[in-house]
Amino acid sequence: MNINLVLIIALALAVVCCLAWLLIKVSHLKAQSKLLSSQVNALEMLTADLQANIHNIAQKNAELNDLISTQNTENEQVSKQLEHRIKGQQQAIANITQQLTLIDEQQPQDKFYHRASKLAAKGASAEEIMAECELPRAEVEMLLAIYKQNNNE
Template sequence: MTTQLSGLEVLINDLQQEIFKTTDSVDKYQQQTKDWQVEQEQVSGQLTHRTNTLKESIKSLQDEFSNFQHQQPEDKLYSRAQKMVQLGADVDELMTECQLPKIEAEMLIAMHKRNSKSSN
């Protein structure tokens, strides 16, 4: 019976050591999991910041593009008006074809005349 008791004590000691090792392994795993979670939260925060920065950049570019699109038709009209003046268009033609106010049409013609004189 003492040998049986002694064998049980050895078995209990072995089981206690295995429980200790298992508990230690679980503690290490939990710490690794916590570390991984913290790291993932940091990465997620950085990605959120980058995403917001990119969204702001995209919005800014969209606004600039929209402004450019709104300006472009006017630029085309003035370019067309300048070409018409070079080809000899008068104030009435500029007003009709380019939808310019009379004062702007007169100014474009006057500028063309002035530039033509200074070129000669």
């Protein structure tokens, strides 16, 4: 019986050791479970924060897109206004250029008449005025007649 008792005690000790080992393992697993649970909670909180940030970023992105769209519309309007003003200015410049060309074309003729008037005032003859100013006889005679009429009054 001694052997049976020794075997039973050995078996009981083995069972106690296994139970102790299992208790240690369970305790260790509970600690790991708590750690994992706290990590899962932390990850869930981070996920919620990230989702909130993503939502905020999407909202800001939509606001920026609206602002860009508004700015593009305003830029197009300003661009059209500037194009209209530029065309107006170009037309004004073309008109002024045309007027300057006409003035330049008229000035040589005006210079001849001005010079002819001065010569008439000095008492030059019709032939002298015609030669120097390249004016037709009829115009020179008319100029001399006007000059004489003004001097007689």
